[in-house]
Amino acid sequence: MKLTQPHRDALADILQWRRDVRHFRPDQLPDRIRDTLQKSMDFAPSVGNARPWRVIEVASQNARKAIIANFESANADAADIYTPDRRENYVALKLAGLQEAPLQLAVFTDLAVEAGHGLGRQSMPEMLQYSTVTAIHTLWLTARAENIGVGWVSILDPAVVCDVLAVPDTWMLTGYLCIGYAAEEDDTPLLDRNGWQANSATRWERR
Secondary structure, rough: OOOOOHHHHHHHHHHHHEEOOOOEOOOEEEHHHHHHHHHHHHOOHHHHHHOOOOEEOOOOOHHHHHHHHHHHHHHHHHOEEEEEHHHHHHHHHHOOOOOOOOOOEOOOOOOOOOOOOOOOOOOOOOOOHHHHHHHHHHHHHHHHHHHOOOEEEOOOOOHHHHHHHHHOOOEEEEEEEEEOOOOOOOOOOOHHHHHOOOOOOOOOOOO
16 A cells, blocks of 8 residues: 555644643543553564553553552652652642543553563663563554543552563563543643643754
8 A cells, every 4th residue: 555645644633743642521431442552562663572561441440540659659758859849840730641541551561571682682681671662652553543641650660560560571561551632632741831841843863
């Protein structure tokens, strides 16, 4: 299939409107959306075709409460590194949609995956984690195409998440995703709008 200008325009729109979402509506997502997001990850590239990502849908209230407590503890610790003025700005930010997001996914990298037979990661073993990141990004763009928002929560203690979800020792937490219909739409990053950090152009050098 030869891609045409409408395809390129659609991709440009998806990239522009792909934003980290922290404000969600409580509406549940239809099963079709779940299936679409799951299948989208099958199209993601991975080193040696190892496909090391492992996904757990965090649905139980007990698990979610534990994740929220984990976030609140890590968030308090993170606030302490800033000067008083910057700390005030930090505390005012909404940095996660854990209370509202109807779908929450913990995405892990299996560091002991046998698939791929080690191809492409002997000198760069971190390629397994990079592969999981590309799978997350593929899901993210697919969600945006479905008018679904995604928020990546990084203010967590990964060890606690692993304990809460009782995953194998070889699994490393790569991303915790909040997914749902966005409460508001904007093509400007929230941190840019809130004055934390302006968006900057990609640094691209030729040497």
